[in-house]
Amino acid sequence: MLIAEAWQPAFVGEGVVRYYSLARHALIEALRLAGVRPGSRVLLPEYLCRDLLAPLHLLGAVSRWYAVAPDMQPATASAEWPAADVVLAVNYFGFPQDLRPFQAYAERTGAVVIEDNAHGYLSRDQAGQWLGCRTGLGVFSLRKTMRIPDGGALWVCAAYTARELPAQVAFDGAGVNPAQSTKARLRGLPVVGELAYRLSTALARTLRKWRTGSDIPGADPDSEQMLPAAANPWAGLMPALARGAAPAEIERRRAAYLRCAVVGEQVGAVPVFASLPPHCAPYAYAFRGDAAALAGMQRHAARHGFDLVSWPDLPREIVCRAPAHYRNVFLVNFLW
Numbered sequence: 001m002l003i004a005e006a007w008q009p010a011f012v013g014e015g016v017v018r019y020y021s022l023a024r025h026a027l028i029e030a031l032r033l034a035g036v037r038p039g040s041r042v043l044l045p046e047y048l049c050r051d052l053l054a055p056l057h058l059l060g061a062v063s064r065w066y067a068v069a070p071d072m073q074p075a076t077a078s079a080e081w082p083a084a085d086v087v088l089a090v091n092y093f094g095f096p097q098d099l100r101p102f103q104a105y106a107e108r109t110g111a112v113v114i115e116d117n118a119h120g121y122l123s124r125d126q127a128g129q130w131l132g133c134r135t136g137l138g139v140f141s142l143r144k145t146m147r148i149p150d151g152g153a154l155w156v157c158a159a160y161t162a163r164e165l166p167a168q169v170a171f172d173g174a175g176v177n178p179a180q181s182t183k184a185r186l187r188g189l190p191v192v193g194e195l196a197y198r199l200s201t202a203l204a205r206t207l208r209k210w211r212t213g214s215d216i217p218g219a220d221p222d223s224e225q226m227l228p229a230a231a232n233p234w235a236g237l238m239p240a241l242a243r244g245a246a247p248a249e250i251e252r253r254r255a256a257y258l259r260c261a262v263v264g265e266q267v268g269a270v271p272v273f274a275s276l277p278p279h280c281a282p283y284a285y286a287f288r289g290d291a292a293a294l295a296g297m298q299r300h301a302a303r304h305g306f307d308l309v310s311w312p313d314l315p316r317e318i319v320c321r322a323p324a325h326y327r328n329v330f331l332v333n334f335l336w
Protein backbone atom coordinates (compact mmCIF):
# COMPACT_ATOMS: atom_id res chain seq x y z
CA MET A 1 0.00 0.00 0.00
CA LEU A 2 1.38 3.36 -0.98
CA ILE A 3 1.76 5.97 1.72
CA ALA A 4 0.28 9.08 0.14
CA GLU A 5 2.60 11.58 1.83
CA ALA A 6 5.74 9.69 0.74
CA TRP A 7 4.77 9.23 -2.88
CA GLN A 8 5.45 11.96 -5.44
CA PRO A 9 4.68 12.00 -9.16
CA ALA A 10 7.73 11.34 -11.34
CA PHE A 11 7.76 14.86 -12.78
CA VAL A 12 8.63 16.38 -9.39
CA GLY A 13 12.31 15.43 -9.73
CA GLU A 14 14.59 17.95 -8.02
CA GLY A 15 11.78 20.49 -7.77
CA VAL A 16 9.15 21.05 -5.11
CA VAL A 17 5.38 20.77 -5.58
CA ARG A 18 2.44 22.32 -3.81
CA TYR A 19 -1.01 20.85 -4.44
CA TYR A 20 -4.26 22.79 -4.70
CA SER A 21 -7.88 22.21 -5.64
CA LEU A 22 -7.47 24.11 -8.93
CA ALA A 23 -4.61 25.13 -11.21
CA ARG A 24 -5.78 28.73 -10.77
CA HIS A 25 -4.67 28.64 -7.13
CA ALA A 26 -1.30 27.30 -8.29
CA LEU A 27 -1.12 30.15 -10.80
CA ILE A 28 -1.72 32.74 -8.08
CA GLU A 29 1.26 31.35 -6.16
CA ALA A 30 3.40 31.14 -9.32
CA LEU A 31 2.63 34.77 -10.10
CA ARG A 32 3.53 35.80 -6.54
CA LEU A 33 6.82 33.91 -6.71
CA ALA A 34 7.49 35.60 -10.04
CA GLY A 35 7.25 38.93 -8.22
CA VAL A 36 3.81 40.00 -9.42
CA ARG A 37 2.35 42.91 -7.45
CA PRO A 38 -0.55 45.30 -8.11
CA GLY A 39 0.09 46.88 -11.50
CA SER A 40 2.46 44.14 -12.76
CA ARG A 41 1.94 43.20 -16.39
CA VAL A 42 1.31 39.55 -17.27
CA LEU A 43 1.56 38.55 -20.93
CA LEU A 44 -1.03 35.92 -21.86
CA PRO A 45 -1.92 34.10 -25.06
CA GLU A 46 -5.17 35.42 -26.53
CA TYR A 47 -6.31 31.82 -27.07
CA LEU A 48 -7.12 31.04 -23.46
CA CYS A 49 -9.95 30.23 -21.11
CA ARG A 50 -11.34 33.35 -19.44
CA ASP A 51 -11.06 31.73 -15.98
CA LEU A 52 -7.31 32.33 -16.10
CA LEU A 53 -7.89 36.06 -15.65
CA ALA A 54 -9.11 35.64 -12.06
CA PRO A 55 -5.62 35.01 -10.60
CA LEU A 56 -4.41 38.25 -12.25
CA HIS A 57 -7.44 40.15 -11.01
CA LEU A 58 -6.99 38.90 -7.44
CA LEU A 59 -3.35 40.04 -7.42
CA GLY A 60 -4.13 43.40 -9.06
CA ALA A 61 -2.02 42.50 -12.12
CA VAL A 62 -2.94 43.65 -15.62
CA SER A 63 -3.15 41.47 -18.72
CA ARG A 64 -1.16 41.97 -21.89
CA TRP A 65 -1.72 39.74 -24.91
CA TYR A 66 0.14 37.90 -27.64
CA ALA A 67 -1.68 36.42 -30.63
CA VAL A 68 -1.76 32.65 -31.23
CA ALA A 69 -1.51 31.00 -34.66
CA PRO A 70 -3.78 28.12 -35.78
CA ASP A 71 -1.00 25.65 -34.83
CA MET A 72 -1.07 26.96 -31.22
CA GLN A 73 2.31 28.66 -31.41
CA PRO A 74 2.68 32.43 -30.94
CA ALA A 75 1.55 34.19 -34.15
CA THR A 76 4.22 36.88 -34.00
CA ALA A 77 7.93 36.99 -33.17
CA SER A 78 8.62 37.59 -29.48
CA ALA A 79 10.39 40.84 -30.40
CA GLU A 80 6.92 42.21 -31.25
CA TRP A 81 5.21 41.19 -27.99
CA PRO A 82 4.22 43.95 -25.58
CA ALA A 83 6.38 44.65 -22.52
CA ALA A 84 5.51 42.56 -19.46
CA ASP A 85 6.94 41.30 -16.18
CA VAL A 86 5.73 37.73 -16.58
CA VAL A 87 4.83 35.69 -19.66
CA LEU A 88 2.68 32.54 -19.79
CA ALA A 89 3.57 29.69 -22.19
CA VAL A 90 0.76 27.15 -22.60
CA ASN A 91 1.19 23.47 -23.53
CA TYR A 92 -2.15 23.27 -25.31
CA PHE A 93 -3.92 19.92 -24.93
CA GLY A 94 -0.78 18.30 -23.50
CA PHE A 95 1.39 19.04 -26.56
CA PRO A 96 4.76 20.65 -25.78
CA GLN A 97 4.88 24.35 -26.57
CA ASP A 98 8.14 25.43 -28.23
CA LEU A 99 9.68 27.49 -25.44
CA ARG A 100 12.38 29.18 -27.53
CA PRO A 101 10.40 32.38 -28.27
CA PHE A 102 9.54 32.66 -24.58
CA GLN A 103 13.16 32.19 -23.53
CA ALA A 104 14.24 34.80 -26.09
CA TYR A 105 11.63 37.20 -24.71
CA ALA A 106 12.77 36.53 -21.12
CA GLU A 107 16.41 37.11 -22.03
CA ARG A 108 15.59 40.36 -23.79
CA THR A 109 13.18 41.81 -21.22
CA GLY A 110 13.93 40.06 -17.91
CA ALA A 111 10.35 38.70 -17.77
CA VAL A 112 9.71 35.47 -15.84
CA VAL A 113 8.28 32.58 -17.88
CA ILE A 114 5.54 30.47 -16.28
CA GLU A 115 4.77 27.18 -18.02
CA ASP A 116 1.03 26.56 -18.00
CA ASN A 117 0.80 22.81 -18.15
CA ALA A 118 -2.83 22.60 -17.05
CA HIS A 119 -3.48 20.14 -19.89
CA GLY A 120 -0.24 18.17 -19.79
CA TYR A 121 0.17 16.05 -16.66
CA LEU A 122 2.26 12.94 -17.60
CA SER A 123 3.33 14.50 -20.89
CA ARG A 124 6.95 15.10 -21.92
CA ASP A 125 8.67 16.91 -24.75
CA GLN A 126 10.76 15.29 -27.48
CA ALA A 127 13.87 15.50 -25.28
CA GLY A 128 11.98 13.54 -22.62
CA GLN A 129 11.62 16.51 -20.25
CA TRP A 130 8.40 16.63 -18.22
CA LEU A 131 6.06 19.38 -19.32
CA GLY A 132 5.44 21.89 -16.55
CA CYS A 133 9.06 21.59 -15.36
CA ARG A 134 10.84 23.30 -18.24
CA THR A 135 10.90 26.83 -16.81
CA GLY A 136 11.30 27.62 -13.10
CA LEU A 137 7.54 27.67 -12.47
CA GLY A 138 4.92 25.26 -13.79
CA VAL A 139 1.20 24.94 -13.23
CA PHE A 140 -0.88 21.74 -13.57
CA SER A 141 -4.61 21.05 -13.58
CA LEU A 142 -4.51 17.39 -12.61
CA ARG A 143 -8.29 17.16 -12.64
CA LYS A 144 -8.31 17.81 -16.40
CA THR A 145 -6.40 14.65 -17.22
CA MET A 146 -7.74 12.35 -14.50
CA ARG A 147 -11.32 11.69 -13.41
CA ILE A 148 -10.94 13.20 -9.92
CA PRO A 149 -13.11 15.80 -8.14
CA ASP A 150 -10.34 18.39 -8.08
CA GLY A 151 -6.58 18.77 -8.20
CA GLY A 152 -4.06 21.35 -9.32
CA ALA A 153 -0.35 21.68 -8.68
CA LEU A 154 2.49 24.16 -8.75
CA TRP A 155 5.98 22.91 -9.59
CA VAL A 156 8.89 25.13 -8.65
CA CYS A 157 12.57 24.60 -9.34
CA ALA A 158 15.18 24.61 -6.57
CA ALA A 159 15.95 28.32 -7.09
CA TYR A 160 12.43 29.20 -5.96
CA THR A 161 12.41 26.88 -2.96
CA ALA A 162 15.06 29.11 -1.41
CA ARG A 163 12.53 31.95 -1.59
CA GLU A 164 9.32 32.11 0.32
CA LEU A 165 7.25 29.10 -0.72
CA PRO A 166 4.20 28.66 1.53
CA ALA A 167 3.59 25.35 3.27
CA GLN A 168 1.30 22.81 1.65
CA VAL A 169 -2.34 23.66 2.40
CA ALA A 170 -4.24 20.84 4.12
CA PHE A 171 -5.64 18.03 1.98
CA ASP A 172 -9.03 18.47 3.63
CA GLY A 173 -11.21 18.84 0.58
CA ALA A 174 -12.37 22.36 1.41
CA GLY A 175 -11.93 23.23 -2.28
CA VAL A 176 -13.79 20.26 -3.70
CA ASN A 177 -16.54 21.13 -6.14
CA PRO A 178 -19.67 19.42 -4.64
CA ALA A 179 -20.94 18.36 -8.07
CA GLN A 180 -17.65 16.64 -8.80
CA SER A 181 -17.57 14.76 -5.50
CA THR A 182 -21.15 13.56 -6.05
CA LYS A 183 -20.10 12.29 -9.48
CA ALA A 184 -17.04 10.55 -8.00
CA ARG A 185 -19.21 8.89 -5.33
CA LEU A 186 -21.68 7.67 -7.96
CA ARG A 187 -18.89 6.24 -10.09
CA GLY A 188 -17.43 4.48 -7.08
CA LEU A 189 -20.63 2.43 -6.50
CA PRO A 190 -19.97 -1.26 -7.06
CA VAL A 191 -21.21 -2.73 -10.40
CA VAL A 192 -23.76 -0.03 -11.31
CA GLY A 193 -21.43 2.95 -10.64
CA GLU A 194 -20.38 3.64 -14.22
CA LEU A 195 -23.92 3.32 -15.58
CA ALA A 196 -25.37 5.50 -12.78
CA TYR A 197 -22.71 8.12 -13.47
CA ARG A 198 -23.39 8.20 -17.21
CA LEU A 199 -27.17 8.30 -16.77
CA SER A 200 -26.96 11.14 -14.24
CA THR A 201 -24.60 13.12 -16.51
CA ALA A 202 -26.92 12.60 -19.50
CA LEU A 203 -29.92 13.65 -17.40
CA ALA A 204 -28.15 16.78 -16.12
CA ARG A 205 -27.21 17.75 -19.69
CA THR A 206 -30.74 17.20 -20.99
CA LEU A 207 -32.19 19.34 -18.20
CA ARG A 208 -29.58 22.06 -18.81
CA LYS A 209 -30.32 22.06 -22.53
CA TRP A 210 -34.03 22.36 -21.81
CA ARG A 211 -33.43 25.27 -19.40
CA THR A 212 -30.66 27.18 -21.18
CA GLY A 213 -30.54 25.88 -24.78
CA SER A 214 -27.05 24.43 -24.30
CA ASP A 215 -25.95 21.14 -22.80
CA ILE A 216 -22.68 22.51 -21.44
CA PRO A 217 -22.58 24.94 -18.48
CA GLY A 218 -22.86 28.57 -19.52
CA ALA A 219 -20.05 31.10 -19.03
CA ASP A 220 -19.91 32.29 -15.46
CA PRO A 221 -19.83 36.11 -15.59
CA ASP A 222 -17.68 36.20 -12.41
CA SER A 223 -15.08 33.73 -13.62
CA GLU A 224 -12.64 36.47 -14.68
CA GLN A 225 -12.70 37.91 -11.17
CA MET A 226 -13.20 35.05 -8.72
CA LEU A 227 -12.12 31.52 -8.01
CA PRO A 228 -15.01 29.13 -7.44
CA ALA A 229 -13.43 27.11 -4.62
CA ALA A 230 -10.99 27.27 -1.72
CA ALA A 231 -7.38 26.25 -2.38
CA ASN A 232 -7.40 23.08 -0.23
CA PRO A 233 -7.22 19.93 -2.34
CA TRP A 234 -9.24 16.77 -2.08
CA ALA A 235 -8.06 14.30 0.59
CA GLY A 236 -7.88 11.52 -2.00
CA LEU A 237 -5.69 13.42 -4.45
CA MET A 238 -2.32 11.79 -3.78
CA PRO A 239 -3.62 8.18 -3.68
CA ALA A 240 -5.55 8.84 -6.92
CA LEU A 241 -2.43 10.22 -8.61
CA ALA A 242 -0.40 7.26 -7.35
CA ARG A 243 -2.94 4.84 -8.83
CA GLY A 244 -3.15 6.63 -12.17
CA ALA A 245 0.47 7.44 -12.95
CA ALA A 246 1.38 4.17 -14.59
CA PRO A 247 2.82 4.15 -18.13
CA ALA A 248 -0.46 2.45 -19.09
CA GLU A 249 -2.27 5.78 -18.68
CA ILE A 250 0.13 7.50 -21.06
CA GLU A 251 -0.31 4.67 -23.56
CA ARG A 252 -4.10 4.82 -23.15
CA ARG A 253 -4.14 8.50 -24.08
CA ARG A 254 -1.75 8.05 -26.99
CA ALA A 255 -3.79 5.15 -28.36
CA ALA A 256 -7.03 7.13 -27.96
CA TYR A 257 -5.42 10.02 -29.84
CA LEU A 258 -4.22 7.83 -32.70
CA ARG A 259 -7.66 6.21 -33.02
CA CYS A 260 -9.24 9.67 -33.17
CA ALA A 261 -6.71 10.72 -35.82
CA VAL A 262 -7.71 7.76 -38.02
CA VAL A 263 -11.43 8.49 -37.61
CA GLY A 264 -10.73 12.20 -38.11
CA GLU A 265 -9.14 11.51 -41.46
CA GLN A 266 -12.18 9.47 -42.52
CA VAL A 267 -14.72 12.13 -41.53
CA GLY A 268 -12.77 15.19 -42.70
CA ALA A 269 -11.59 16.56 -39.34
CA VAL A 270 -8.41 18.64 -39.50
CA PRO A 271 -6.20 17.99 -36.47
CA VAL A 272 -4.76 21.06 -34.77
CA PHE A 273 -1.42 19.25 -34.46
CA ALA A 274 -0.01 17.55 -37.56
CA SER A 275 1.41 14.59 -35.61
CA LEU A 276 1.70 13.08 -32.15
CA PRO A 277 5.27 13.66 -30.94
CA PRO A 278 7.12 10.96 -28.99
CA HIS A 279 6.54 11.10 -25.20
CA CYS A 280 3.49 13.33 -25.61
CA ALA A 281 0.51 12.22 -23.46
CA PRO A 282 -2.31 14.21 -25.05
CA TYR A 283 -5.27 15.34 -23.02
CA ALA A 284 -7.55 15.44 -26.03
CA TYR A 285 -7.76 15.13 -29.80
CA ALA A 286 -8.09 18.74 -30.97
CA PHE A 287 -9.55 19.33 -34.41
CA ARG A 288 -11.34 21.73 -36.70
CA GLY A 289 -13.92 20.75 -39.28
CA ASP A 290 -17.34 21.15 -40.83
CA ALA A 291 -20.65 19.79 -39.54
CA ALA A 292 -19.99 16.34 -41.04
CA ALA A 293 -16.58 16.12 -39.36
CA LEU A 294 -18.11 17.22 -36.08
CA ALA A 295 -20.90 14.65 -36.33
CA GLY A 296 -18.41 11.90 -37.21
CA MET A 297 -16.15 12.74 -34.28
CA GLN A 298 -19.16 13.05 -31.99
CA ARG A 299 -20.20 9.49 -32.90
CA HIS A 300 -16.69 8.22 -32.26
CA ALA A 301 -16.47 10.07 -28.93
CA ALA A 302 -19.86 8.72 -27.76
CA ARG A 303 -18.87 5.16 -28.69
CA HIS A 304 -15.82 5.40 -26.45
CA GLY A 305 -17.47 7.27 -23.57
CA PHE A 306 -15.54 10.47 -24.30
CA ASP A 307 -16.91 14.01 -24.25
CA LEU A 308 -16.66 16.31 -27.24
CA VAL A 309 -16.48 20.00 -26.35
CA SER A 310 -15.55 23.27 -27.97
CA TRP A 311 -12.70 25.13 -26.29
CA PRO A 312 -12.08 27.71 -24.90
CA ASP A 313 -14.54 30.10 -23.29
CA LEU A 314 -12.51 33.11 -24.48
CA PRO A 315 -11.81 36.16 -22.26
CA ARG A 316 -14.34 38.99 -22.64
CA GLU A 317 -11.63 41.30 -23.93
CA ILE A 318 -10.66 38.85 -26.69
CA VAL A 319 -14.00 37.43 -27.75
CA CYS A 320 -15.06 40.51 -29.71
CA ARG A 321 -11.89 40.52 -31.85
CA ALA A 322 -11.12 36.79 -31.94
CA PRO A 323 -10.10 35.42 -35.35
CA ALA A 324 -12.00 32.38 -36.65
CA HIS A 325 -9.24 29.97 -35.65
CA TYR A 326 -9.81 30.79 -31.95
CA ARG A 327 -13.49 29.86 -32.27
CA ASN A 328 -13.55 26.64 -34.25
CA VAL A 329 -11.54 24.14 -32.20
CA PHE A 330 -13.24 21.04 -30.81
CA LEU A 331 -11.77 18.53 -28.38
CA VAL A 332 -12.46 14.86 -27.91
CA ASN A 333 -11.46 14.72 -24.27
CA PHE A 334 -9.89 11.46 -23.12
CA LEU A 335 -11.16 11.55 -19.57
CA TRP A 336 -13.24 8.48 -18.92
Ligand SMILES: Cc1ncc(COP(=O)(O)O)c(C=O)c1O
Pocket residue numbers: 021022023024025049051052090116118119140141142143151152
Ligand atom coordinates in the same frame (compact mmCIF):
# COMPACT_ATOMS: atom_id res chain seq x y z
C1 LIG B 1 -4.60 26.49 -20.18
C2 LIG B 1 -5.30 26.45 -18.84
N1 LIG B 1 -4.62 26.82 -17.75
C3 LIG B 1 -5.19 26.80 -16.53
C4 LIG B 1 -6.50 26.43 -16.37
C5 LIG B 1 -7.13 26.47 -14.99
O1 LIG B 1 -7.31 25.18 -14.49
P1 LIG B 1 -8.26 24.97 -13.21
O2 LIG B 1 -9.65 24.91 -13.74
O3 LIG B 1 -7.81 23.68 -12.61
O4 LIG B 1 -8.06 26.13 -12.34
C6 LIG B 1 -7.25 26.07 -17.47
C7 LIG B 1 -8.67 25.72 -17.30
O5 LIG B 1 -9.50 25.86 -18.11
C8 LIG B 1 -6.63 26.04 -18.74
O6 LIG B 1 -7.29 25.66 -19.82
